[in-house]
Amino acid sequence: MPSAPPIKAARGVRDILPAERAAWRWVEEAARATARNYGYQEIETPILEQVELIERVGEDTDAAGKELFRVQPMGGQRLALRPEATVGVVRAYFEGALHQHPQPVRLFFTGAMFRHDAPQKLRYRQFYQFDVEAIGDASPALDAEVIEVAWEWLASVGLARVRLLLNSIGDSVCRPAYLEALRAYYRPLRDQLCPQCRDRIETNPLRLLDCKEDGCQALKAGAPRSIDHLCEPCARHFEEVRRLLDRAGIEYSLDPFLVRGLDYYTRTVFELQHESLGGAQNALGGGGRYDGLAAAINWQDTPGVGFAGGIDRVVHVLREEGQEVVSAPAAELIVLTEPNGGEDLAGPAAELARIARAVVPTAVDYSGRSLRAQMRAAGKADAHWVAIINADEAAARRARLRDMPAHEQREVTWEELAGLLANAGT
Numbered sequence: 110m111p112s113a114p115p116i117k118a119a120r121g122v123r124d125i126l127p128a129e130r131a132a133w134r135w136v137e138e139a140a141r142a143t144a145r146n147y148g149y150q151e152i153e154t155p156i157l158e159q160v161e162l163i164e165r166v167g168e169d170t171d172a173a174g175k176e177l178f179r180v181q182p183m184g185g186q187r188l189a190l191r192p193e194a195t196v197g198v199v200r201a202y203f204e205g206a207l208h209q210h211p212q213p214v215r216l217f218f219t220g221a222m223f224r225h226d227a228p229q230k231l232r233y234r235q236f237y238q239f240d241v242e243a244i245g246d247a248s249p250a251l252d253a254e255v256i257e258v259a260w261e262w263l264a265s266v267g268l269a270r271v272r273l274l275l276n277s278i279g280d281s282v283c284r285p286a287y288l289e290a291l292r293a294y295y296r297p298l299r300d301q302l303c304p305q306c307r308d309r310i311e312t313n314p315l316r317l318l319d320c321k322e323d324g325c326q327a328l329k330a331g332a333p334r335s336i337d338h339l340c341e342p343c344a345r346h347f348e349e350v351r352r353l354l355d356r357a358g359i360e361y362s363l364d365p366f367l368v369r370g371l372d373y374y375t376r377t378v379f380e381l382q383h384e385s386l387g388g389a390q391n392a393l394g395g396g397g398r399y400d401g402l403a404a405a406i407n408w409q410d411t412p413g414v415g416f417a418g419g420i421d422r423v424v425h426v427l428r429e430e431g432q433e434v435v436s437a438p439a440a441e442l443i444v445l446t447e448p449n450g451g452e453d454l455a456g457p458a459a460e461l462a463r464i465a466r467a468v469v470p471t472a473v474d475y476s477g478r479s480l481r482a483q484m485r486a487a488g489k490a491d492a493h494w495v496a497i498i499n500a501d502e503a504a505a506r507r508a509r510l511r512d513m514p515a516h517e518q519r520e521v522t523w524e525e526l527a528g529l530l531a532n533a534g535t
């Protein structure tokens with residue numbers, strides 16, 4: 110045994126082992142299927158982005174500040190691991206000239222995000238999101254559509270008890286007056302706020318509503334509400350989003366203090382919560398309209414709306430609810446070898462496996478253990494079939510094919526094997 114402790118995974122990250130990967134894949138596949146069903150196309154953006162891109166859209170936000178995973182510069186560019194998807198997708202939309210396509214452009218992807226937050230249950234430093242973006246159109250119909258995609262995704266994986274919270278935080282016309290009203294409310298309460306919120310009164314008062322500290326939470330109740338300060342176009346937009354959600358049969362609650370952590374959001378913001386997730390990590394996903402984002406990263410002013418859902422959390426809730434997604438067995442057929450006198454049967458076993466693989470996923474037990482032990486291992490691995498060969502059978506290109514659940518065994522030639530398996534339809 111080595112004297113030093115075994116090397117483990119980095120703090121706040123985790124492995125998705127095969128037993129969990131099946132549920133994971135299912136949730137991802139549901140995401141893809143739902144997005145495609147609404148006419149969204151898959152995109153992939155890099156995990157590495159220039160720090161500037163991320164800082165530009167949220168100087169005062171955690172995602173751009175203390176939570177950002179900065180990568181040690183090895184050359185000229187300052188780089189970071191992406192903390193969220195939207196800004197990269199919007200950058201790609203322009204760099205890939207998608208803005209010259211018919212608008213809106215509907216995009217989605219699933220991938221890893223990175224935030225250097227204090228790790229805790231359901232809050233990881235590397236986590237996975239399903240991301241949906243509709244860019245290039247300011248219509249409230251797209252806000253409702255993106256919400257519907259998120260909603261349908263959760264419904265399609267079988268999640269009930271999902272709560273949709275909705276708010277509008279106005280735009281560059283009406284928000285300044287609202288922020289002033291917030292400041293006026295909070296200034297006299299400054300001493301009762303947490304230190305970070307004290308600073309936020311002047312820099313980013315919207316985020317005071319987002320603070321999870323008990324003291325700050327309590328003061329929120331009396332704060333002015335953004336929906337009471339919307340300009341006429343923002344109010345009309347919000348009304349239309351609500352009307353469309355009603356028509357789609359999607360229930361929501363208005364949450365006048367729901368804001369998004371990033372600064373470029375305008376008008377509609379929403380969050381999907383699940384009641385089984387308690388505390389601060391109760392959100393399965395969230396999103397909103399970001400009409401200010403493109404200009405903030407120096408591209409032409411372009412509206413957009415999007416959603417990001419947490420795959421880790423959806424998988425977690427599914428398991429909590431007892432929804433078992435059975436993982437596929439490692440192999441449906443395992444070739445076992447029974448050496449009569451120490452012959453090396455690896456070559457023939459591999460050849461037989463190659464034949465079987467034309468029909469079913471096939472592995473070989475190369476261990477040389479007793480046949481009993483190999484059978485036991487194949488049973489544990491949930492293999493439907495085993496094909497056993499000894500040296501004589503290998504020479505005659507024959508095998509014993511065993512149907513494990515049926516406890517039936519028959520002699521077959523290697524040439525017959527593929528046809529038999531295909532007819533058995535496993």
Ligand code: AMP
Pocket residue numbers: 193224226231232233234235236237238370392393394395396417418419420421422
């Ligand atoms: P956000 O961009 O912060 O609104 O994140 C969207 C969704 O991603 C959240 O609702 C969570 O489900 C998920 N999420 C965000 N941060 C984390 C994290 N650190 N660990 C796991 N899931 C996360």
